[in-house]
Amino acid sequence: MSIAIDPQDIKKEKILESAYNRFLHYGYSKTTMNEIAGDVSMSKALLYYYFPDKSQLYVAVMQKLANDHLKVIKSGTDFPSLEEAFITQLTNKNEFILKNYNFFDFFRLNEQNLPDAIWEIIGQLHEAxxxxxxxxxxNEVKKGVIKPVDDPKAIVDLLLDALHGVRVRSFSQKKIHFPKLDQMEEIHQKRLLLVKIFVKGLMN
Amino acid sequence: MSIAIDPQDIKKEKILESAYNRFLHYGYSKTTMNEIAGDVSMSKALLYYYFPDKSQLYVAVMQKLANDHLKVIKSGTDFPSLEEAFITQLTNKNEFILKNYNFFDFFRLNEQNLPDAIWEIIGQLHEAxxxxxxxxxxNEVKKGVIKPVDDPKAIVDLLLDALHGVRVRSFSQKKIHFPKLDQMEEIHQKRLLLVKIFVKGLMN
DNA sequence: TAACAGAACTTTTGATTAAATTGTTCAAAA
DNA sequence: TTTTGAACAATTTAATCAAAAGTTCTGTTA
Structure with missing residues (x-):
């Protein structure tokens, strides 16, 4: 079966690409439909032919990014150790966030009520x-390296929350802001340490 | 030396008590200086004789609460085990927050730029x-129970951050809000688990 | 002079409005 | 079916203003 190249898909792709670049560069609210239309040399109205509205365009871009990252998550399997597994995932996520840092600007602003579709994507990633x-x-439990646990998922959940709580102690620790880009590396190092201690705490 | 009872201190105390109750019940922004003045049967202007302004009145109340809690923190010493020590501190803090939950309403609203004085108090508590x-x-390192660590404070700091990150996975995990009162118990239980794993991870 | 109160003053808040920008739809054309 | 220009609707921003609340002033009392 040959793959028919749908010209609609090509246009959608073009739009998604422009949108991604704009969102990455200027953030959601500072990107206008006019500008995206200009990028791809289409009328603004045509954007609405391909995407229902601006927020769903953002969601579509987000989904694309998420799909790529999902592949990365799921590709990693049978690690030499549990610590390796956690560290790899942690590092992958860190890179994912670093790479698209400004794109997630949308999250920081709309921190409160993100569209359901966004939460679904976050849920997918989290679930994976x-x-x-x-x-x-x-697996490690079976091998006897780790002592048996009731609910492995709850344990992972707990660690992910804990990792999420790690931040830099800024001078006098003011504000609980999202981590700034230049703090990410320090946070990453702290997280690696946390993972090591945590994993050791699970061992027999 | 006999302790002279300063009538000013007594009035200050009255004001602080009223303020505490008001803040606790209605929160910072829904409490007016008029109401406090009414409570203690003084003129509003007199409040400004005893306290520079409203926010510093709040800070004074906060400092009082903090001092009480500091005593609790510092009282606990020589525990049977490191785990006991962490669990005790964690439980104390949990009770402290539960007891004054609505008082901290101020934090949730002004989440961004709290007055420096507040951060100082938070710093005191954190430092203690x-x-x-x-x-x-x-101590545990000396006993040989725990394996040597470079920087014990950094380790504690890391754990505190991690504990701070623990939250409930609400249905579809929407929002990153401050924990609601009725979620505190679940969070506390998760934190206890985290402490146990973490401490075990430090052991020899 | 320290402790106080009434009234005046200043700042903040909330509601309202108007203007401008931006998102969205639609009728019609290609 | 795909595309557009133009109309339309929603959102944002700024400006305004009155009420409420915070703060200060002036002077009185003890």
Missing amino acids: EIEQLSNCIT | EIEQLSNCIT
Whole structure:
């Protein structure tokens, strides 16, 4: 079966690409439909032929990014150790966030009520992470390296929350802001340490 | 030396008490200086004789609460185990927050730029916690229960951040809000688990 | 002079409006 | 079916203003 190249898909792709670049560069609210239309040399109205509205365009871009990252998450399997598994996932996620840092600007602003579709994507990623890592735990338990746990997923969940809580102690620790780009590396290092201690705490 | 009872102090206390109750019940922004003045049967202007302004009145109340809690923090010493030490501190803090939950309403609203004085108090509490717990670690290291660590304070700091990150996975995990009152118990249980794993991860 | 109160003053808040920008739809053309 | 220009609707921004609340002033009392 040959793959028919749908010209609609090509246009959609063009739009998605422009949107991604704009969102990445200027953030959601500073990107206008006019500008995207200009990028791809289409009328603004045509954007609405391909995408229902601006927020769903953003979601579509997000989904694309997420799909790429999902592949990365799911590709990693049978690690030499649980620690390796956690560290790899952690590092992958860190790179994912670094790479698209400004794109997630949307999250920081709309922090409160993100569209359901966004939460679904976040849920997908989260679910995949949990699935992958809890499997690792189960395997290690079978090997006898890790002591048996009731609910591997709950353990992974707990660690992910804990990792999420790690931040830099800024001078006098003011504000609880999202981590700034230049703090990410320090945070990443701290997280690696946390993972090591945590994993050791699970061992027999 | 006999303690002279300063009538000014008595009035200050009255004001602080009324303010505390008001802040606790209605929060900072829904409490007016008029109401406090009414409570203590003084003129509103008199409040400004005793306290520079509203925010510093709040800070004074906060400092009082903090002092009480500081005593609790510092009282706990020589625990049977490191785990006991962490769990005790964690439980104390949990009770402290539960008891004054609505008082901290101020934090949730002004989340961004709290007055410096507030951050100082938070710093005091944090410092005391770190001090206490890192001492426990140092002791346990000497006993050989825990394996040597470079920087005990950094370890405690990391754990505190991690604990701070623990939250409930609400249905579809929407929002990153401050934990609601009715979620506190679930969070506390998760934190206890995290402490156990973490401490075990530090052991020899 | 320290402790106080009434009234005046200043700042903040909330509601309202108007203007401008931007997102969205639609009728019609290619 | 795909595309557009133009109309339309929604959102944002700024400006305004009155009420409420915070703060200060002036002077009185003890």
